[in-house]
Amino acid sequence: MDKPVIRAIFSDLDGTLIHFPIWFEKHGVSMSDADHEKHSAIVTNAQGESRRCRLLPKTTMGDGVVSDRTVELVAQLRKAGVLFFIVTGARKSTVLERLPFLPDADAVVGESGSRMYVEGKLDEEWQQRLLPVCGPIDRAMDPESRPEPLWKFCSLLKARGFNVDTRSYFGCFRVDTKGDLEAEKSLRALISTEMPAEINWAMNLAKFDFFPAGSGKQNAVAYLYADTPRLTPPLGASQFVNLCAGSHAHTVAQMRTQTQAAAFWPQTRGVRLPLR
Structure with missing residues (x-):
């Protein structure tokens, strides 16, 4: 049986696309050449492999980074027709400060599902549900x-x-x-x-x-799924929309279209979220 073609990726941020020294230094990964004015840094793993990263505005977690390679691969996925959604618990100010440095996305969800931007604009129908x-x-x-x-x-x-x-x-x-x-x-x-x-x-x-109660990450994902014509008809019982999730010390798992590409390194686990 052919593997199902991935049509959408729903990704968290902290510990998935964004990583912090307080987490990754415990695993032999280090950051150098941090330039807050240029928003850039170099991250090197325990094997000596280095990646140039985007240095995000400081938060209470410290210096967060997202790799240029991650941004590049998400762009490739979207060019290949895969929809990419960001779903995070971050507050409004954090979401808006980070957006210029994150991969372009078809929608961005913040505040644990309560704030939803589709193509850069607040989704009024979603907000009315929660009003x-x-x-x-x-x-x-x-x-x-x-x-x-x-x-x-x-x-x-x-x-x-x-x-x-x-x-x-x-x-x-x-x-x-x-x-x-x-x-x-x-x-x-x-x-x-x-x-x-x-x-x-x-x-x-x-x-x-x-x-x-009508919000939350899972409800937001289900709403986006149902509201996106390119993702219908609904998935069968054996199919899933992929939710990329990483542990705090690791980076985003392999993103796949019809070919395979590593978004960052080292590898993490992937979590599949059934939509019923």
Whole structure:
């Protein structure tokens, strides 16, 4: 039986396309010649192989890099007709700061699914679906004053003493328990007893992300899949849309069209996401 032709790739960012010294240095990979003005650096693996990379604006994670080779290969995939989507939990400011240095994509999803750009513009239909739970996606209003269920729950958690992060979030917020097991236990108890049904949550970089139940990365992927004519009719039960995912210390797995090409190195695992 012929292998199915890959028609789309949905990729995360941190630990997948973007890598940080605090992760890769543990595996014998080093960064040199970092030039923040030119946004460039050289990354060398344990075998002495070097790649020129794009140095991203600094975040709390430090210096992030994405290889020129990754950008080149994504461009080749798109030229061959493979759709490429970025799906990340990153906040609005981080997404917009990174975009000029990332591979071109058919759509970019941020805030754990709540913010969606298709061909550079916010997808209004998607945002309307989430409006009753999180409100307008670019509203200039303090989170404490937002009346929707997501932000009321956010205020409740803040009042209970949790470390709540709302900076540049409009359809999501984050809670960091900083490894405190008792705090995490208390948070999970509140999730079970007081979180409204129209809110969901997921772990992201060891932190808790909260967002509308209709949002989330998987729902965003399913929406893009159903809304993209080139991906219909739906995949059969034995077929999958590929979601590239890497561990924190590794780089994106091999991307394939009808031929095989390594996007970066070393290799990582690939995760297949069934859409039902």
